[in-house]
Amino acid sequence: MxxxxxxxxxxxxxxxxxxxxxxxxxxxxxGTTEMVDALSALSRIDLSSRDQFKTSLQAxxxxxxxxxxxxxxxxxxxxxxPEELKKxxxxxxxxxxxxxxxxxxxxxxxxxxxxxxxxxxxELQQYGSLPSEQRDRLQDFVAxxxxxxxxxxxxxxxxxxxxxxxxxxxxxxxxxxxxxTVSRGTGSGTGGEGAEGSDGLTDYLREIDIEQIQAxxxxxxxxxxxxxxxxxxxxxxxRRRSGPRSGPLDLRRSLRDNMRYGGIIFKLKHKPKRxxxxxxxxxxxxxxxxxxxxxxVIHFLLGLQEVVRNLSCFSFSDSVExxxxxxxxxxxxxxxxxxxxxxxKNWGGxxxxxxxxxxxxxxxxxxxxxxxxxIVVSDTKTVSIDQSVKRLGAIRDKVKRxxxxxxxxLEQWSDYRSVASIGELVDMWPCSTIAQLEEVLTGRL
Amino acid sequence: MTIKLDExxxxxxxxxxxxxxxxxxxxxxxxDLQKPLLIEGAPGVGKTExxxxxxxxxxxxxxxxxxxxxxxxxxxxxxxxYQRQLLRIQMNRNLEGExxxxxxxxxxxxxxxxxxxxxxxxxxxxxxxIDEVDKCDPEFEAFLxxxxxxxxxxxxxxxxxxxxxxxAVVLTSNNERELSDGLKRRCLYLxxxxxxxxxxxAIIKAKVPQAGDRLAWETARIVAHLRQQQDLRKxxxxxxxxxxxxxxxxxxxxxxxxxxxxETLNLLLKTHADQEYFQREIGAEGVNSFLKQxxxxxxxxxxx
Numbered sequence: 001m002x003x004x005x006x007x008x009x010x011x012x013x014x015x016x017x018x019x020x021x022x023x024x025x026x027x028x029x030x031g032t033t034e035m036v037d038a039l040s041a042l043s044r045i046d047l048s049s050r051d052q053f054k055t056s057l058q059a060x061x062x063x064x065x066x067x068x069x070x071x072x073x074x075x076x077x078x079x080x081x082p083e084e085l086k087k088x089x090x091x092x093x094x095x096x097x098x099x100x101x102x103x104x105x106x107x108x109x110x111x112x113x114x115x116x117x118x119x120x121x122x123e124l125q126q127y128g129s130l131p132s133e134q135r136d137r138l139q140d141f142v143a144x145x146x147x148x149x150x151x152x153x154x155x156x157x158x159x160x161x162x163x164x165x166x167x168x169x170x171x172x173x174x175x176x177x178x179x180x181t182v183s184r185g186t187g188s189g190t191g192g193e194g195a196e197g198s199d200g201l202t203d204y205l206r207e208i209d210i211e212q213i214q215a216x217x218x219x220x221x222x223x224x225x226x227x228x229x230x231x232x233x234x235x236x237x238x239r240r241r242s243g244p245r246s247g248p249l250d251l252r253r254s255l256r257d258n259m260r261y262g263g264i265i266f267k268l269k270h271k272p273k274r275x276x277x278x279x280x281x282x283x284x285x286x287x288x289x290x291x292x293x294x295x296x297v298i299h300f301l302l303g304l305q306e307v308v309r310n311l312s313c314f315s316f317s318d319s320v321e322x323x324x325x326x327x328x329x330x331x332x333x334x335x336x337x338x339x340x341x342x343x344x345k346n347w348g349g350x351x352x353x354x355x356x357x358x359x360x361x362x363x364x365x366x367x368x369x370x371x372x373x374x375i376v377v378s379d380t381k382t383v384s385i386d387q388s389v390k391r392l393g394a395i396r397d398k399v400k401r402x403x404x405x406x407x408x409x410l411e412q413w414s415d416y417r418s419v420a421s422i423g424e425l426v427d428m429w430p431c432s433t434i435a436q437l438e439e440v441l442t443g444r445l
Numbered sequence: 446m447t448i449k450l451d452e453x454x455x456x457x458x459x460x461x462x463x464x465x466x467x468x469x470x471x472x473x474x475x476x477d478l479q480k481p482l483l484i485e486g487a488p489g490v491g492k493t494e495x496x497x498x499x500x501x502x503x504x505x506x507x508x509x510x511x512x513x514x515x516x517x518x519x520x521x522x523x524x525x526x527y528q529r530q531l532l533r534i535q536m537n538r539n540l541e542g543e544x545x546x547x548x549x550x551x552x553x554x555x556x557x558x559x560x561x562x563x564x565x566x567x568x569x570x571x572x573x574x575i576d577e578v579d580k581c582d583p584e585f586e587a588f589l590x591x592x593x594x595x596x597x598x599x600x601x602x603x604x605x606x607x608x609x610x611x612x613a614v615v616l617t618s619n620n621e622r623e624l625s626d627g628l629k630r631r632c633l634y635l636x637x638x639x640x641x642x643x644x645x646x647a648i649i650k651a652k653v654p655q656a657g658d659r660l661a662w663e664t665a666r667i668v669a670h671l672r673q674q675q676d677l678r679k680x681x682x683x684x685x686x687x688x689x690x691x692x693x694x695x696x697x698x699x700x701x702x703x704x705x706x707x708e709t710l711n712l713l714l715k716t717h718a719d720q721e722y723f724q725r726e727i728g729a730e731g732v733n734s735f736l737k738q739x740x741x742x743x744x745x746x747x748x749x
Contacts, residue, residue: 033630041474041633045450055467059474063629065485065620065636251527252519259547322678363718 013039019078023061026070034061050081102128109139110163112146113153117160119167126167138166246270278400279310279371283360285378287317287351293379293407300377300405312367316356322364353378354387357395372399376426379408380418389421396425404428410436448476448503456502461651462494463644471635472499481593481614483578483629486637489682492617495637496574499613506567508612509574510560512581518588522598524557551602561592562606570610578628579618586628593631640683642669648683653690663701663736664690668713670735676722681713689713701736703729 016038023030037060045052054075062071080088106124110117119127127135145151145159253269282304284290304311313323361368368374374395382388396402404422406413409432413419422428431437448456450473457464472495475482484492500507510521530550558566564573578586592598596608616632618624640648645665649656656664664686672680681689689712698705707729714720 029626029630031630037478037480037633040478044474044477045470051467052470055470056474059471059633059635063483063626063632063634068636252525255525255527255530259550 016042019057019074020061022074022078023071026074028062028067028070030061037061050079053079099125099128109135110142112142112156112159115153115156117142117156117163119160119163123164123167126171130170134170138163247273278373279312279367279369280304281367281372281374281399282311282313283320283356283374283376283378284313284315285317285351285376286315287381289351289379289381290407293377314360314364316351316353316360318350318352318355320356320359320363351378351382352384352388353382354384354391357388357391361391361395361398368395368398370398370400374399374402376402376404377407377431378404379406380404380416380422381408382418385418385421388418389425392422392425402426405431405437407432448473453502457498458651460498460501461648462491462498463640463647463651464491465644468635468637471633475633476613478633479611481616481632482635483616483618483624483632484635484637485618485620487639487680487682488619489684490637490639491683492637493574493576496572496576496615496617499615500572500574503570503572503613505569506571507574508560508564508567508571509576512575512577512579512585514580514582516581516585518585520559521561521585521588522559523562523600524559525551526555526557530555553603556600556603562598564612564614565592565596565598565606565608567610567612571612573612573614575614575616577619578616579621579624583625586625590627590631593628639669639672639680642666645669645683645686649687649690652687653694655694656690657699659700660690660693660698664693667701667706667732667735671713671723674722674726677714677719678716679714679719685713685715701732703732703736706732 017035020030020035020038038057041056041060042053045056047053057075058068058071062068103121103124106119106128107116110119110124110127127138130138142159142163145155248271250269250271254265254267257267257269258265311324314320315323392402402425404426406419406428408416408419408430410430413423413430419428429436450470453473453476454466454469457469472482474480484495486492496509497507533550533555560573564571575589578589593614596611597605599605616628642662642665645668646661649661649665650658653661668681668686668689671677674680689709692709692712693701693705696705696709707724710720710723714723
């Protein structure tokens with residue numbers, strides 16, 4: 001048994017509280033209970049063992065596997081071993097020295113008629129960290145102003161204002177480019193509730209063909225799509241017929257209620273009926289012709305994932321690929337995009353619906369049963385149309401219902417035989433614009 | 446009943462449960478802090494086994510509650526013995542002047558204990574294993590809050606029943622759905638992953654001592670490689686590895702070869718699709734070439 005060390009005084013607890021707040025900032029739900037548990041756990045271990053210390057904090061503060069990597073990263077950078085702490089403090093001292101020399105240089109460069117410009121410490125620091133060409137440009141501007149004809153010392157406040165405005169502009173540009181990078185990285189926007197119907201942009205996005213949505217409009221469109229796919233899931237899974245009202249006999253309630261009749265079971269009481277859960281199976285066409293609708297497919301999928309517990313998802317072109325484990329892992333958009341787009345064998349290939357449906361029936365028969373509603377997102381462009389229709393018919397007999405969302409513009413439907421043949425078998429709805437998808441939701445499903 | 450960390454580690458080894466020190470430490474903390482332990486991980490990594498081993502180590506009863514969709518408190522907590530109550534009522538009708546009271550019918554004599562109540566009322570600290578908690582409904586999960594935080598339950602007819610001895614609670618989850626924050630907050634958390642090759646060899650040797658070093662090493666290598674295959678629908682679990690090794694020992698085999706692996710594959714891969722995948726992507730040839738190179742850390746095949 002390791003020697004238990006007495007916990008140091010409040011300094012230790014303060015440190016732990018700071019660490020907990022760091023975890024909280026990163027989105028981990030570390031509350032008072034976790035803190036109390038962590039402190040209790042630490043009082044029972046050998047504090048000189050870093051491994052034990054880390055395991056104790058991990059067991060008490062992290063309640064999810066996907067957060068463990070984040071915890072490890074924060075732990076390793078917060079609770080540094082002594083040698084690393086020494087290195088870091090040396091690095092810190094070096095950085096401080098560099099910063100001071102940069103500030104010195106900045107104050108020397110930002111002078112007008114031998115006097116320092118009235119810039120704050122932050123502004124001087126910002127000037128020091130500008131790229132050299134921008135710094136040169138600003139210096140050049142100050143020098144030219146100084147060398148101008150009839151330039152009096154009273155010009156100094158004016159010059160200060162110009163320099164400050166320029167620095168402000170640089171700061172806002174930098175912030176914008178940072179935000180754009182983040183937005184591109186996550187693939188989701190920050191429109192919030194502002195993307196409601198009255199918004200002009202939203203109205204425009206509703207009517208435009210999904211494939212023509214520009215990069216700048218993507219975040220708003222993505223939000224709209226996710227919200228609509230959630231509504232769609234509710235619409236599909238809604239029960240329209242009432243089943244038997246009561247469930248199995250509730251002996252406990254029956255007995256209690258019949259005590260007044262001397263224990264003779266006169267009135268029967270039933271338990272509420274349990275509802276069986278429906279399954280939603282999404283089959284997304286990711287062949288070459290559907291590439292332009294990739295945004296639609298992925299965000300539609302994400303929206304459904306948020307509300308449907310029994311959601312399974314497959315992508316297909318000339319074979320099927322199971323994406324359900326990625327959804328179950330709830331690992332977020334990036335791994336999903338990676339799996340669907342970059343790693344997928346199917347992405348951008350030719351479509352063979354017959355072959356894909358064959359694979360689905362053979363490899364994953366348990367996904368196709370009377371509780372399953374199958375949603376296919378595809379433009380119906382496939383080889384072997386007759387065979388595909390035959391296979392689709394066979395699957396239709398196994399599942400509860402098939403809903404086909406077709407992103408091909410409505411006016412092109414008549415040009416393709418596949419649309420008519422498949423449309424005879426399934427409920428097919430256009431969804432080339434978001435407005436059309438909304439229409440699907442207005443009670444017609 | 447208290448146990449020290451080093452004793453716990455020794456007991457795990459003695460019971461044939463091979464685990465990392467960090468795993469033992471988390472279990473020790475859960476026992477010492479009297480908090481439930483939530484274990485998550487893929488099927489077959491030893492989550493349920495942990496509960497059983499713990500009961501063995503603590504020399505106490507294992508009370509198991511298997512969760513499933515539709516599980517409710519009458520199956521998990523308690524139920525009244527209605528047949529007996531009805532008989533009592535009928536008997537009383539035949540006795541002149543005997544007036545039956547409601548309290549008489551809803552007493553301990555007519556109470557059927559289910560696992561949760563049994564664990565709470567146990568005279569000795571027991572191990573309560575709540576298995577596959579992710580399979581139960583969210584409503585039942587909320588019901589568990591009272592049991593797991595205060596170790597007491599409320600029975601309307603009897604009042605609040607508090608635990609005589611706080612049980613060691615182990616909850617397991619295959620992570621099929623996200624558990625509520627409320628439940629997680631009441632537990633310590635442990636994630637069990639598939640073991641590495643060396644740990645699996647140690648497990649094989651502990652559980653199937655008849656298996657030779659070479660057989661243990663080769664089976665562990667092949668199983669580890671199969672687990673890396675992203676396209677397998679169900680990765681082989683530790684239990685399946687052990688079944689496989691036992692079968693190989695029964696066949697009196699001292700080492701593996703491609704033909705033997707193909708012939709006994711159904712002990713390891715339990716779906717037709719996975720078996721087809723193996724034959725297509727790896728096959729007997731792939732196994733043979735892997736086994737040749739296994740000493741140099743070579744790859745079994747060119748598959749992803």
